[in-house]
Amino acid sequence: MIPVRGVEGTRIAVLGLGRSGLSAARALKAGGAEPLLWDDSEDARDKAAAEGFTLHDPSRREAWTGVAALIVSPGIPHLYPEPNRWIAAAIDAGVPVDNDIGMFFRSxxxxxxxxxxxxxxxxxxxxxxxxxxxxxxxxxxxxxxxxxxxxxxxxxxxxxxxxxxxxxxxxxxxxxxxxxxxxxxxxxxxxxxxxxxxxxxxxxxxxxxxxxxxxxxxxxxxxxxxxxxxxxxxxxxxxxxxxxxxxxxxxxxxxxxxxxxxxxxxxxxxxxxxxxxxxxxxxxxxxxxxxxxxxxxxxxxxxxxxxxxxxxxxxxxxxxxxxxxTFEGLPHRSQIVAEKGGVTYVNDSKATNTDAAQCALEAFDRIRWIVGGQLKDGGLTPLKGHLDHVVKAYVIGRHAHETALEISQIPHEVCETMAVAVARAAAEAQPGETVLLAPAAASFDQYDNFERRGEDFAAEVATLPS
CATH class of the missing domain: 3.40.1190.10 (Mur-like, catalytic domain)
Known part of the structure; x- marks a missing residue:
């Protein structure tokens, strides 16, 4: 642990109790501060209380009195599209706002x-x-x-x-x-x-x-x-x-x-x-x-x-x-999860936007492409000139039919689920081809995160015969 320096005897609020929030609270305590914790999630608050931390409701009238700083988790907006209401209240009260990265560099x-x-x-x-x-x-x-x-x-x-x-x-x-x-x-x-x-x-x-x-x-x-x-x-x-x-x-x-x-x-x-x-x-x-x-x-x-x-x-x-x-790559980033029957299976679930997907599509020849999910602004339009290596696309996601319309110029099949997409791609793939998960979309329509989506892909590939 890196104890936070220069905070001894102060009361410092921590908003957002995920990984970075809890580690910040522990480091503040180790540095001699009194961390005051809050999260909109009751489960997160219960976890913090069980660890012995003081919960501090920012909706209270005197919530910011005597608070030296507010430490914010990265997922909470502080400016755009609009500030979180508690961050806005801290700013109005003149409380400095920072995050764990700032505390790290100064400590x-x-x-x-x-x-x-x-x-x-x-x-x-x-x-x-x-x-x-x-x-x-x-x-x-x-x-x-x-x-x-x-x-x-x-x-x-x-x-x-x-x-x-x-x-x-x-x-x-x-x-x-x-x-x-x-x-x-x-x-x-x-x-x-x-x-x-x-x-x-x-x-x-x-x-x-x-x-x-x-x-x-x-x-x-x-x-x-x-x-x-x-x-x-x-x-x-x-x-x-x-x-x-x-x-x-x-x-x-x-x-x-x-x-x-x-x-x-x-x-x-x-x-x-x-x-x-x-x-x-x-x-x-x-x-x-x-x-x-x-x-x-x-x-x-x-x-x-x-x-x-x-x-x-x-x-x-x-x-x-x-x-x-000797570098083996990272999970969910052009990760080779299997080679079966001369077909390579690659998990690039981290390709959550079209730029990342384009990179993956240009890295392999003769691709069976698993694509789809929660599309970002602009959809798949930026990829239209970069699909030369795609033999066929297999479209997943809750809006798979709409997604398929955006790649109608190439052979494709609406599969909706990962299980169907992997099975169909594997059935049609020829030796020397690559079955590539590069969704060009966020995962949140079907999965909690891109990691879970990539794990599902790898699990489905693991069920295929060798």
Whole structure:
């Protein structure tokens, strides 16, 4: 646990008692504060009370009197589409609003660090797609090279649940826009921006607000090194803002669209080969084509971003390549769950938007595509020019018939349920083909989350004959 610093003797409210809320409450208590907890869910409140925490009803007239701060869980809106009523009340009362990420950054360094030969470092990864894989890949390569590493944030453990890092230890954080938007402190040593595509636009009042939330990690965080994907205009703008000139190697530019020219530091992947360039000279390369845990151009982009961060941390190209080759990928992200009868079954349930689904569809040849769920704004229209590899689609979801109309230009079958979709795809698949779950939609019409959807896919595949 990372005890929160600077809170001794204060009363601090915590709103939202999921993983991050409860870990924040424990860390506040360890730091000498009195946490005051609330959640709209009675079950969540009961769980907190059973752990010995004080419940604090924010609807009471004097609820904010004597409260030093409000710590908010990431799923609760603080500004758009409209502020949560209790956050609005705290703001009106002049109570500072923060989250567990802000508390982490202001509490991580301790006097013990003065005795370390090499101070611990924090790598923070954000972006629209690929940030989980990039974070996990960085963590994996650090461990494979013998370095101490902990993975937390939007993946793995809550940031305040981790152990205090030791000499030369590294903390790798995956940070969502919800987390970067509200944190009052952001001070990573290395910050990574993977890419940007439309997502969570209601929460950020549009694309500009969404990018601004990501940008805070860099503009306000002031990292020593910034690894930035520049295949979108926002990334190019961000890299320009962070650099002092073309040769400033504090910025490592990443691309899978083109070879980057100039005297700066860049990492690119083209046709399956990653290359590192510094001062206009190639200094290292990695053949990514045979790495099972990193299939497709989107994973090659993740590999480039991870490579840049790892080089900034001092790992050699050889150490990084060895780590890449033992990386097995993450569940629900281009995860190979089985190979039966010459057919490969891939779970990419995390492809909850069309950009992520497009990456998956371009990573494999001859695809039996399981698609559908709770479609986002724009539906499947952005995918219409990217379906060349699809042999046939199998449509799931409560609105499967409506979804099927959006892909009427390709062979398709309305299945509605995962069980039917997997059975039909398996029955028709030929050796060399891939049955791919890449829904291009949220899961909430049929499942609690994308993980449960991916687990259902894997369970149905497991029932198929070998």
């Amino acid at each position: 991580l360094a301790t006097p013990d660090w003065d005795s370390f030969d090499i101070p611990p470092r924090v790598v923070a990864v954000t972006g629209s797609n690929g940030k989980s894989t990039t974070s996990a890949l960085i963590h994996h390569c650090l461990l494979a090279s013998g370095r101490e590493s902990q993975l937390a944030g939007n993946i793995g453990r809550g940031v305040l649940d981790i152990d205090p890092p030791g000499d030369a230890g590294v903390v790798v954080l995956e940070l969502s826009s919800y987390q970067t938007d509200l944190a009052r402190a952001l001070t990573p040593d290395v910050a990574v921006f993977t890419n940007l595509s439309p997502d969570h636009l209601d929460r950020h009042a549009g694309m500009g607000g969404y990018f601004a939330a990501k940008r805070r990690l860099f503009a306000e965080g002031g990292p020593d090194r910034a690894v930035i994907g520049v295949d979108e205009v926002e990334g190019r703008y961000l890299a320009n803002q962070m650099g002092e000139g073309p040769g400033d190697d504090r910025v490592i530019r990443v691309s899978v669209d083109r070879k980057l020219e100039g005297p700066g530091w860049s990492v690119c992947a083209r046709k399956g080969f990653l290359s590192e360039t510094r001062k206009a000279r190639q200094v290292a390369s990695v053949d990514l084509r045979g790495i099972r845990g990193l299939p497709g151009a989107h994973n090659h982009q993740n590999a480039c971003a991870a490579y840049g961060a790892l080089r900034a941390l001092g790992l050699s190209p050889k150490q990084i390549e060895e780590g890449f080759r």
